[in-house]
Amino acid sequence: MSTHKIAVIAGDGIGNEVMPEGLRVMEAAARRFNIDLQFTTMAWANCDYYLEHGQMMPSDWFAQLKDFDAIYFGAVGWPDKVPDHISLWGSLLKFRREFDEYVNLRPVRLMPGVPCPLANKKPGDIDFYVVRENTEGEYSSVGGRMFEGTERETVLQESVFTRKGVDRILKYAFELAQSRPKKHLTSATKSNGIAISMPYWDERVEAMAPSFPDVHWDKYHIDILAARFVLSPERFDVVVASNLFGDILSDLGPACTGTIAIAPSANINPERTFPSVFEPVHGSAPDIYGQNIANPIGMIWSGAMMLDFLGNGDANYTAAHDAIVRAIEQVLEHGPRTPDMGGSASTTDVGMAVAELL
Amino acid sequence: MSTHKIAVIAGDGIGNEVMPEGLRVMEAAARRFNIDLQFTTMAWANCDYYLEHGQMMPSDWFAQLKDFDAIYFGAVGWPDKVPDHISLWGSLLKFRREFDEYVNLRPVRLMPGVPCPLANKKPGDIDFYVVRENTEGEYSSVGGRMFEGTERETVLQESVFTRKGVDRILKYAFELAQSRPKKHLTSATKSNGIAISMPYWDERVEAMAPSFPDVHWDKYHIDILAARFVLSPERFDVVVASNLFGDILSDLGPACTGTIAIAPSANINPERTFPSVFEPVHGSAPDIYGQNIANPIGMIWSGAMMLDFLGNGDANYTAAHDAIVRAIEQVLEHGPRTPDMGGSASTTDVGMAVAELL
Ligand SMILES: CC(C)[C@H](C(=O)O)[C@@H](O)C(=O)O
Ligand SMILES: CC(C)[C@H](C(=O)O)[C@@H](O)C(=O)O
Numbered sequence: 079m080s081t082h083k084i085a086v087i088a089g090d091g092i093g094n095e096v097m098p099e100g101l102r103v104m105e106a107a108a109r110r111f112n113i114d115l116q117f118t119t120m121a122w123a124n125c126d127y128y129l130e131h132g133q134m135m136p137s138d139w140f141a142q143l144k145d146f147d148a149i150y151f152g153a154v155g156w157p158d159k160v161p162d163h164i165s166l167w168g169s170l171l172k173f174r175r176e177f178d179e180y181v182n183l184r185p186v187r188l189m190p191g192v193p194c195p196l197a198n199k200k201p202g203d204i205d206f207y208v209v210r211e212n213t214e215g216e217y218s219s220v221g222g223r224m225f226e227g228t229e230r231e232t233v234l235q236e237s238v239f240t241r242k243g244v245d246r247i248l249k250y251a252f253e254l255a256q257s258r259p260k261k262h263l264t265s266a267t268k269s270n271g272i273a274i275s276m277p278y279w280d281e282r283v284e285a286m287a288p289s290f291p292d293v294h295w296d297k298y299h300i301d302i303l304a305a306r307f308v309l310s311p312e313r314f315d316v317v318v319a320s321n322l323f324g325d326i327l328s329d330l331g332p333a334c335t336g337t338i339a340i341a342p343s344a345n346i347n348p349e350r351t352f353p354s355v356f357e358p359v360h361g362s363a364p365d366i367y368g369q370n371i372a373n374p375i376g377m378i379w380s381g382a383m384m385l386d387f388l389g390n391g392d393a394n395y396t397a398a399h400d401a402i403v404r405a406i407e408q409v410l411e412h413g414p415r416t417p418d419m420g421g422s423a424s425t426t427d428v429g430m431a432v433a434e435l436l
Numbered sequence: 437m438s439t440h441k442i443a444v445i446a447g448d449g450i451g452n453e454v455m456p457e458g459l460r461v462m463e464a465a466a467r468r469f470n471i472d473l474q475f476t477t478m479a480w481a482n483c484d485y486y487l488e489h490g491q492m493m494p495s496d497w498f499a500q501l502k503d504f505d506a507i508y509f510g511a512v513g514w515p516d517k518v519p520d521h522i523s524l525w526g527s528l529l530k531f532r533r534e535f536d537e538y539v540n541l542r543p544v545r546l547m548p549g550v551p552c553p554l555a556n557k558k559p560g561d562i563d564f565y566v567v568r569e570n571t572e573g574e575y576s577s578v579g580g581r582m583f584e585g586t587e588r589e590t591v592l593q594e595s596v597f598t599r600k601g602v603d604r605i606l607k608y609a610f611e612l613a614q615s616r617p618k619k620h621l622t623s624a625t626k627s628n629g630i631a632i633s634m635p636y637w638d639e640r641v642e643a644m645a646p647s648f649p650d651v652h653w654d655k656y657h658i659d660i661l662a663a664r665f666v667l668s669p670e671r672f673d674v675v676v677a678s679n680l681f682g683d684i685l686s687d688l689g690p691a692c693t694g695t696i697a698i699a700p701s702a703n704i705n706p707e708r709t710f711p712s713v714f715e716p717v718h719g720s721a722p723d724i725y726g727q728n729i730a731n732p733i734g735m736i737w738s739g740a741m742m743l744d745f746l747g748n749g750d751a752n753y754t755a756a757h758d759a760i761v762r763a764i765e766q767v768l769e770h771g772p773r774t775p776d777m778g779g780s781a782s783t784t785d786v787g788m789a790v791a792e793l794l
Binding site: 161167193194195197219228229230234236238239269270271274275276278300302304305308321322326328338 | 524
């Protein structure tokens with residue numbers, strides 16, 4: 079069995095508190111399922127590093143990371159130290175783009191034991207994926223200012239959509255939908271207001287749909303789609319969206335299932351040319367850092383997705399993934415719970431409880 | 437007392453069914469409060485007109501409308517007849533931009549008798565405004581395609597933010613927050629991902645805040661803000677947002693309070709140089725058109741906002757607005773109800789019930 083080389087980047091704030099618990103559970107799973115994981119910790123890609131070096135990462139970060147199989151990533155950002163657009167564009171967003179992790183896969187699932195903010199929903203009712211384009215679209219640093227500092231000041235911000243970029247994420251989403259029992263794909267658009275890029279997105283969906291005759295698909299404008307996440311989340315199966323719309327929907331979805339603290343995500347390079355990044359959806363939460371109360375479940379669940387990805391279809395790895403998710407479900411249902419879930423357990427308590435169940 | 441000249445544009449689909457009820461209630465309120473409203477119906481700005489004339493409106497639409505005090509507007513769009521970006525950019529979005537209706541004001545309020553999709557909320561818990569920039573930003577038809585039809589196809593979509601455009605909507609929002617008991621303003625941003633326009637938006641908020649020392653303000657990235665609408669909607673008072681973010685939040689907000697069918701909106705030109713447009717948040721819903729089951733309350737509530745605007749501070753008009761909102765509350769609580777609210781009443785029944793209470 080081959081060794082999987084994993085780079086560990088904790089980042090800022092609670093990234094440093096949830097990462098040890100993620101690693102604890104990964105190690106427990108590796109032992110039980112006889113999987114060979116080799117972790118290498120990187121001390122950079124955080125705001126303190128930036129304050130010292132004037133950049134988020136060493137100049138040879140690409141060379142240092144490119145041969146890893148995966149990057150296990152906590153959370154980056156500490157706005158009082160470094161503006162977010164600098165810290166994020168200097169780390170996470172660089173990985174997504176330069177390692178061509180064009181799929182951001184985010185499960186939205188109502189788990190047992192998690193109080194749902196929506197009335198009358200029970201575990202199982204909500205269970206879908208957001209498939210987010212992760213390299214182009216609205217996330218762009220192309221543009222600029224004119225007449226700066228005057229009354230005429232004008233700021234241009236470019237969104238960039240390419241056929242390659244749009245088609246490959248749609249293909250991934252159609253294939254995922256095809257693999258699921260409901261075979262239902264929803265495309266997020268806003269072609270009634272955003273008059274150039276979004277009609278193009280719609281066109282590409284329509285061009286691809288005939289290749290997947292067994293998938294039934296629909297599209298909604300992002301405004302009403304956000305509303306439907308709240309009003310009828312059980313209708314969704316796979317939702318495909320541009321970078322920005324996917325970002326919004328993949329926070330909104332987990333909020334509708336109770337909390338973004340437990341939501342995982344995978345930034346995937348499906349061709350495996352470069353490492354993929356596995357990170358919780360939540361951020362670095364400087365306001366609660368240092369108390370060891372952050373919920374580590376998003377970090378742990380992201381690790382489960384990492385194992386599944388590393389296995390690439392191997393049943394033993396899928397079993398490891400499923401065992402971790404089941405352990406998470408048990409801890410969510412019976413505790414211990416961190417304060418955000420109404421308990422008084424520490425980050426460590428929760429991580430140890432999940433690890434023990436393995 | 438002066439005559440208020442109001443242009444009536446029903447538009448497409450259920451716009452044609454809810455408009456008569458809106459007018460019925462406006463006329464009842466006008467009689468009771470002795471307000472002089474003069475309605476002029478325009479038969480254009482709908483997709484059938486487009487199919488006949490190749491454009492949504494006559495070429496002299498601006499001249500025909502510019503001297504009205506307000507436009508009472510149903511809903512436009514019928515995608516099977518005309519693509520949405522053509523029908524909307526040819527009507528509603530033209531009004532917003534060419535009549536410089538730069539404020540889109542949308543109340544989000546949990547009303548009595550409306551089943552709330554969020555658990556454990558009661559009327560009064562949710563009560564805030566979304567103030568949406570309505571003329572620039574992400575809603576743009578600037579951009580284009582290159583390498584069209586090839587594998588290299590690239591689509592550029594420009595967002596345009598001007599100091600004038602950003603500052604005036606922020607000023608409106610700060611003033612609105614200042615006028616309310618909580619004096620709390622939340623700014624929607626995404627400066628960690630959208631690297632040029634959104635940091636600019638943040639900068640302008642920070643530049644303006646010192647002029648409103650009694651308003652406490654915060655900012656959230658749009659992803660987590662959408663999540664908070666679901667998780668803690670009672671925290672909000674006034675939320676200011678760009679065109680796109682405001683669009684999303686002002687559908688999501690009403691969804692969190694039960695239904696977008698009852699949500700009203702005002703597209704305001706505060707200087708009153710040109711007419712303002714009052715329209716429900718919901719769309720033209722071709723799928724339910726023709727059955728007389730559409731909920732007219734969004735249309736009616738928008739009419740109440742129109743009266744308030746026409747009064748420009750006059751207590752009699754404010755009283756008319758409040759009386760309509762109270763009548764709406766009574767009908768929501770005691771019926772009759774349209775099918776979307778769990779009843780079996782018709783659009784007409786509901787309109788008549790509200791009118792009668794006046
Ligand atoms: C119909 C559409 C163009 C419009 C918008 O996006 O502004 C609508 O959703 C709204 O919110 O008024
Ligand atoms: C931190 C931020 C740049 C990032 C994003 O917007 O992609 C985050 O919100 C996410 O969803 O991973």
